[in-house]
Amino acid sequence: MSRIGKRPVPVPDKVKVTVQGNTVKVEGPKGKLEWAFNPVLKVNVDASKKEVRVDRSDDERRSRALHGLTRALIANMVKGVTEGYQRGLELYGTGYSVNVQGKKLVMACGTAKPIEKPIPAGLEVVVEVANTRGNDTPARFIVKGCDKQLVGEFAAEVRHLRPAEPYIGKGFRYLGEQIRRKAGKTFVSGATT
Numbered sequence: 001m002s003r004i005g006k007r008p009v010p011v012p013d014k015v016k017v018t019v020q021g022n023t024v025k026v027e028g029p030k031g032k033l034e035w036a037f038n039p040v041l042k043v044n045v046d047a048s049k050k051e052v053r054v055d056r057s058d059d060e061r062r063s064r065a066l067h068g069l070t071r072a073l074i075a076n077m078v079k080g081v082t083e084g085y086q087r088g089l090e091l092y093g094t095g096y097s098v099n100v101q102g103k104k105l106v107m108a109c110g111t112a113k114p115i116e117k118p119i120p121a122g123l124e125v126v127v128e129v130a131n132t133r134g135n136d137t138p139a140r141f142i143v144k145g146c147d148k149q150l151v152g153e154f155a156a157e158v159r160h161l162r163p164a165e166p167y168i169g170k171g172f173r174y175l176g177e178q179i180r181r182k183a184g185k186t187f188v189s190g191a192t193t
Contacts, residue, residue, distance in 0.1 A: 015081055018045065041057075054074065086151065094135055096170075105117045120154060122150060140175070159172040
């Protein structure tokens with residue numbers, strides 16, 4: 001039996017969980033989420049105990065693999081609609097900037113034209129520091145939303161536009177991420193004979 005899969009998911013007071021066929025719908029103060037799980041598993045909502053249980057019908061390898069995964073994804077959905085998820089990013093580099101214009105994230109990060117990336121529905125981008133100040137003080141912004149996968153995927157796509165390079169450290173990095181720095185080339189003056 002899966003140690004993670006057999007644990008029930010507690011449902012807070014303000015959250016409503018419903019199961020229709022093989023689709024789980026979770027509604028809460030931060031939004032609504034729905035997800036289709038594999039029909040090999042059964043998801044049961046116990047309203048009296050305020051919990052969700054995931055059961056499997058057989059001990060096949062695939063069923064065992066999906067058991068803990070399904071429980072973890074439902075727990076992430078419940079947490080997302082109550083607390084929400086966020087991912088912080090920093091942009092290092094002289095003259096670089098980040099701004100939100102309507103439903104687009106506009107980034108000036110060393111290209112000829114600013115890069116515009118549409119913000120997906122259900123996400124919010126909060127810019128804390130819009131412009132960098134030298135190579136030491138970065139521009140900082142936070143991606144927020146109730147869907148953990150969507151928050152992480154959008155943050156990863158933005159970081160992929162200009163990942164931090166190892167010599168000066170210019171580019172995007174996650175909040176608190178340490179970049180392994182390389183020493184630049186050294187030039188020795190004078191010729192050897």
